[in-house]
């Protein structure tokens with residue numbers, strides 16, 4: 001397996017073969033992260049726990065598939081066979097909550113890439129077909145889909161829009177960010193979205209939600225994470241007008257969208273995927289390892305402290321209070337951004353081509369998200385809270401996740417990359433089948449490196465379907481250089 005020129009400087013998780021190895025390593029690294037030596041089975045297993053939301057939707061177990069796009073839609077925003085294959089894999093994974101299932105643009109200008117799915121009048125039939133495909137495949141695999149909850153993640157990519165060309169950024173920004181404007185080549189006076197454009201966008205979200213409901217989806221996620229537009233509102237401390245400065249103004253976006261959806265699509269549940277904390281942007285240091293891209297004090301990390309490298313969840317909690325007031329129950333947590341601090345967002349041993357070598361053992365990144373989510377769950381027990389960033393745990397994922405669920409530190413375990421390489425992991429854990437080692441995601445980051453270089457995403461190293469593709473060779477060449 002080609003892992004490029006990079007030689008990891010931290011022990012591989014696969015080397016931590018026994019519970020003692022893992023305990024010793026966590027102790028040595030100063031990482032506080034509980035895990036269970038033995039996995040429970042049957043009704044005793046916390047993974048088997050069901051939930052019915054206040055809106056009356058059933059979720060048949062405590063596994064969630066996180067949204068993951070594949071950069072593989074048509075240029076008019078329709079799914080392709082590759083998209084359908086991925087959604088089918090989500091459906092047959094055994095997880096009973098499908099969060100998303102990938103970012104879907106509500107406006108053409110808000111697409112993150114020219115192949116991102118887009119929900120509009122012309123594509124309604126395609127979205128209905130995707131929903132039915134998920135339902136059908138799940139029923140074939142597990143008998144019924146009454147307790148499968150499938151939503152659609154609605155998005156506008158804000159600062160990271162590339163709607164027309166894979167190489168041309170066409171950002172829509174809310175404020176001039178001293179570090180990110182520079183990093184992505186934007187002048188200090190790059191034009192900001194106007195309040196009028198924001199109003200139009202809010203209408204577009206509501207229309208998209210109505211369409212999602214019409215085509216079968218039971219909830220929509222109003223994405224507030226990863227540096228995209230919804231997330232950028234939360235740190236718009238410098239923006240003038242009704243969407244900036246005060247927290248009340250910075251949270252107006254979600255309130256206005258929610259009011260519109262409640263009026264136009266009654267019965268449709270609303271969820272929020274949120275970066276519950278953020279850090280300052282990182283960049284490659286002289287040795288290739290990640291180093292901060294700026295200096296403290298740093299004020300733009302929502303849920304972060306002024307050091308830019310620590311959490312302060314006080315404003316995150318105020319935002320969550322708003323969500324509670326809006327009677328939103330579904331909360332999917334994540335952190336940071338894949339564009340400027342990927343080690344916070346998706347801990348990996350092998351960096352993507354536009355990233356940097358991890359500045360810490362990636363287990364720190366996993367533990368940081370678990371710890372922050374447990375604080376959220378403690379302060380806001382009424383959210384149905386999904387955790388993210390577990391894939392780096394590899395063999396130990398079920399053992400740590402079981403401990404998290406049993407301790408009430410989250411309600412559901414979100415799976416991202418792991419499900420690209422090993423779609424049936426939830427079913428295996430629920431059935432007590434030992435993990436299939438050859439399918440375990442080793443965080444090679446090819447699924448991120450490929451789209452960063454204009455290709456489709458997929459698990460090229462481990463999924464035989466992608467492994468044999470010609471572009472896999474191109475990807476290996478890019479990595480080797």
Ligand SMILES: Cc1cc2nc3c(=O)[nH]c(=O)nc-3n(C[C@H](O)[C@H](O)[C@H](O)COP(=O)(O)O)c2cc1C
Pocket residue numbers: 066067068069070102103153223225273334345346347388389390391392414415416417418447448457458
């Ligand atoms: C290829 C790829 C595509 C992703 N696409 C999305 C997306 O469309 N929406 C989103 O909220 N997160 C997206 N993510 C982030 C994941 O949902 C998840 O938060 C992240 O991979 C960390 O979880 P993991 O450790 O299980 O991989 C994507 C991640 C990957 C690897």
Ligand code: SF4
Pocket residue numbers: 417418420421440441442443444445446447448458459460461462
């Ligand atoms: S390419 Fe495969 S092994 Fe690598 S991070 Fe993505 S899912 Fe994991």
